[in-house]
Amino acid sequence: GQQLNQSPQSMFIQEGEDVSMNCTSSSIFNTWLWYKQDPGEGPVLLIALYKAGELTSNGRLTAQFGITRKDSFLNISASIPSDVGIYFCAGTLTGGGADGLTFGKGTHLIIQP
Amino acid sequence: SAVISQKPSRDICQRGTSLTIQCQVDSQVTMMFWYRQQPGQSLTLIATANQGSEATYESGFVIDKFPISRPNLTFSTLTVSNMSPEDSSIYLCSGLDNNEQFFGPGTRLTVL
Numbered sequence: 001g002q003q004l005n006q007s008p009q010s011m012f013i014q015e016g017e018d019v020s021m022n023c024t025s026s027s028i029f030n031t032w033l034w035y036k037q038d039p040g041e042g043p044v045l046l047i048a049l050y051k052a053g054e055l056t057s058n059g060r061l062t063a064q065f066g067i068t069r070k071d072s073f074l075n076i077s078a079s080i081p082s083d084v085g086i087y088f089c090a091g092t093l094t095g096g097g098a099d100g101l102t103f104g105k106g107t108h109l110i111i112q113p
Numbered sequence: 114s115a116v117i118s119q120k121p122s123r124d125i126c127q128r129g130t131s132l133t134i135q136c137q138v139d140s141q142v143t144m145m146f147w148y149r150q151q152p153g154q155s156l157t158l159i160a161t162a163n164q165g166s167e168a169t170y171e172s173g174f175v176i177d178k179f180p181i182s183r184p185n186l187t188f189s190t191l192t193v194s195n196m197s198p199e200d201s202s203i204y205l206c207s208g209l210d211n212n213e214q215f216f217g218p219g220t221r222l223t224v225l
Contacts, residue, residue, distance in 0.1 A: 033214070042117075042205050042216030043156070050212075088155065100146050100158035100171070101207075101214060 006089050006104030013079055014112055021087060021107040022073040029091035032065050032072040033101070037086045046087075047074070076109075084111050115140050115210040117217035125223045126196055133192045134220045136206035141186035144209035147179070150219070151202045162189040162206075196224045 006023045013019060023032070031050055035043035047058050049065035049072060056063055062075045072091075076083055086108050090101040116139040126132050136145065145162040160181055161169040168181035183189040193200050203219040 035216075040218070040221075042207075042218045045114075045213055045215060048213050090156075100148075100161055101156070102158070103155045105155045 004089055004091060004102055004104035006107060008107055009105065010108040010110065012110050012112060015079060015081060017079055019076040019079055019083070019109060020073060021089075022071060023089035023091075023104045024071040025091065026070070027093070028069040029102075030069065030094055031092040032063070033090045033092075034061075034063050034072070034074045035088045035090060037088065037106075039085075043088060079109075079111055081111055084109055114213070115142055115208050115215050117206060117208055117215055119204075119206060119217040119220050121220060122218065123221040123223075125225065128197050128224055130196055131192055131194045132196065132222060133190050134204055134206075134222075136189045136191070136217055138187045138208045140210070142208035142210050143186070145183060145189045146207045146209075146214070147181060147189070147191045148205045148207065148216075149202045150205060156205065159191070159204075162191075193222065196222075198224045200224050 004023045004025050033048045034046045037043040047056050047063040052069050053067050054065040060077045086106045088106045089104040092099050118137050120135045147159040148156040149159055150156045158171050159174045162181050162183040164183045178194050180192045201224045203221050205216050205219040207214045207216045
């Protein structure tokens, strides 16, 4: 099946630092999404991207849909303690997200005081 | 966005038994999906729950092991049949709302 390679696997940062993580695939995806999962909860959608080259922001979060449609990145600026959690990239092969999602393995973000 | 609830939130079951997990959405959604998330791992799609017809299963998942129902546009169930310890996992449902997938809180299943 399709696979998404997400990196880094974990990040240890200081509060206030910027964060960057990315996902790559050997296949073309038509939709890229970024989720955050807190312990004991389901993933929460942060940003959805539908068009190659699209750059979208949601507060301190910015994500881009790569031009080749095989990659995406998520940036978090000026990290705060509540940013701690696991971030997943996900993609669909069809437009509009009407099929099931393929997930990356996640980036575990840890903020050191 | 749609709000999704699941029941039970967690359960501990004996091997060989079956558990049915319920997923309720607070509004009608066109698509519903079931995922599995093993401890510390990513999410893997089990199947697409189709209203009024058989679910569409991903490679490695079969109907006899994971029967799914979807009687209407707001409700679905997943049954984990003849459980073994390897089925211990978090099971999550999602719904498609405005072209975006939203997830329930998950059902944490432990099989002894």
